[in-house]
Amino acid sequence: MNSRITSKLNERCEGKCELCTTEEATTAYAVSPKNHDTIENEVALCNTCLAALDAKDQGQHWQCLAGSIWNTEPAVQALSYRILYAYKDQEWANEIINSVDLDEAVVNWAMSAYQTQALHLDSNGNELANGDTVVLTQGLNVKGTSFSAAKGTIVRKIRLVPDNTEQIEGKINDQTIVILTKYVKKS
Numbered sequence: 001m002n003s004r005i006t007s008k009l010n011e012r013c014e015g016k017c018e019l020c021t022t023e024e025a026t027t028a029y030a031v032s033p034k035n036h037d038t039i040e041n042e043v044a045l046c047n048t049c050l051a052a053l054d055a056k057d058q059g060q061h062w063q064c065l066a067g068s069i070w071n072t073e074p075a076v077q078a079l080s081y082r083i084l085y086a087y088k089d090q091e092w093a094n095e096i097i098n099s100v101d102l103d104e105a106v107v108n109w110a111m112s113a114y115q116t117q118a119l120h121l122d123s124n125g126n127e128l129a130n131g132d133t134v135v136l137t138q139g140l141n142v143k144g145t146s147f148s149a150a151k152g153t154i155v156r157k158i159r160l161v162p163d164n165t166e167q168i169e170g171k172i173n174d175q176t177i178v179i180l181t182k183y184v185k186k187s
Contacts, residue, residue, distance in 0.1 A: 002050070003028045003036050009044050017046035018076045019083075020064040026050075031075045031082075033112055043075050059087050066096045074106045081110035098176055104131045104157065114162030121165075126186045128168060132158050134184040142177055154187065155179065 005013075005028045017025045023046035034041035045053075052058040062083055069080040081102060087093035102110075108130050120128040123137050136153045155170035158179075167178050 003030070005044055006039065008039050009042055012039065012073070013044035016044075017049050018044045018071060018073070019049045019068045019080065020046060020061075021067060022046075022064075023048055029053075029079070031079045031109065034075075034109075040073070041075055043073075043079050053083070059090055059093070062087060063092055065093075066099075069096055069100050069102075074103070074109070077102055077106045078110040081107060082113055085110065085114070094176070107131070107159070111159065111162070115160075118165045120160045120168060120181055122184050122186045123182050124185050128158065128160060128181065128184075128186060130159050133187045134158055134168070134170070134179075135187050136179070137183055137185050140179070140183060142172065142175070145173075145175055145177075147173055149177075155184070 005025055009028055010025065013025050015025060017023050025044035026047055027045045027050050028036065028042045029045045029050065030036045030041050031043060036042060052061050065080045065084055068076055069084065071077060081097065084093045084097050088097060111130055122128055122134065133154060133156045136149055136151055139151045140149045142149055149172050153172060155172060159169040161167040161169060161178065166181050168181055169176055169178055
């Protein structure tokens with residue numbers, strides 16, 4: 001949802017796009033599911049970033065998010081995270097995501113665009129949610145790394161994989177990995 005930039009938003013962004021920070025901001029973009037009720041829900045965007053939101057394969061353009069993810073405004077952080085998450089399989093985006101520890105509410109806001117009706121369930125049938133803490137129910141060899149995760153390892157602040165209800169993401173040894181839900185129990 002887009003609207004004109006208010007004077008307060010223009011003052012906050014100093015006339016520049018809050019994502020790329022190079023071009024003139026032309027549009028107030030409300031980060032869903034929120035609306036234009038308050039400036040805290042809006043991000044000032046330039047025409048280039050606005051067009052890139054709806055385009056595919058804009059990875060080269062979105063590398064600018066390495067800066068905007070650190071913005072102090074939660075709406076800018078949420079939109080940056082949401083865009084980066086779409087490119088999480090690319091090394092540059094994954095590095096940016098892992099370089100910042102955002103507030104759980106900001107990550108939940110960002111991930112709300114990916115939430116579906118399907119539920120992520122642990123090995124005991126308990127529903128999992130973003131930000132939950134889980135315990136591994138068996139030892140796991142972690143592909144692509146030089147370590148394995150022992151049974152009983154605690155994984156905090158998990159993230160649900162939106163397009164696969166059998167997978168979650170979590171950090172073990174400062175590495176973000178994908179874990180099958182059948183190997184975890186909610187704690």
